[in-house]
Amino acid sequence: MTKSLIRIQEADFDLTTEVAALRKGDLQVGAVVTFVGTVRDMNEGNQVTEMTLEHYPGMTEKALEDIISQAKACWEIRGTLVIHRIGPLLPEDQIVLVVVTSAHRGEAFAACEFIMDYLKTAAPFWKKEDTPEGSKWVDARVTDDVAMARWNQK
Structure with missing residues (x-):
């Protein structure tokens, strides 16, 4: 039994509620790893x-489904959940939740980490930051590209 859930939403999320829902009924889960x-x-x-996140509806969900399929092909995982918020967000607001369950911690x-590296480099989200000097679209960081490149070496 594996669960894969993807949600793109404006509303905030509750970590405890989301983890409990993903784990529910799967007695093979021995590890839960979360990233917020x-x-x-x-x-x-x-x-x-302020930060504003935009995405391309339909394309974004398909891209996330693809990366979760790749993760499942590489590691023995029981469940995945990706929640990514869009719209205007303020400092301290939650942006993204990635949860992976598996029998063992190493896999999870x-x-x-693989899913999160993908989200930072290749998922179709666009980020604009508002600063006292004005607004600007944020480019991908070289460090994020380096993190993602290591998965191509495996």
């Missing part, structure tokens, strides 16, 4: 007052 990304108030030395950690 939040809005920082600074980015590259600039104060961030690796799959969660």
Whole structure:
């Protein structure tokens, strides 16, 4: 039994509720790894007052389904959940939740990191930051590309 859930939404999420729902009824789960990304108030030395996330409906969900399929092909995982928020967000707001369940922690950690690296580099989301100096679209970071490239070596 494997569960794969993907949600793109404006509303916030509750970590405890989401993890409990993913685990429910699966007695083979021995490990749960979660990642929660939040809005920082600074980015590259600039104060961030608000962040707006946009996506391409339909294309985004398909891209996330593909990366979860790749994760399942590489690691023995029981369940996955990806929630990604869109719209305007303030510092401290939650942006993304990635949850992976498996029988063993190594599989769950690796799959969660793989999914998150993909989200940072290749998922069709666009991020605009508002600063006291004005608004700007945020480019991908070289460090994120390096993190993703290591998975291609495996």
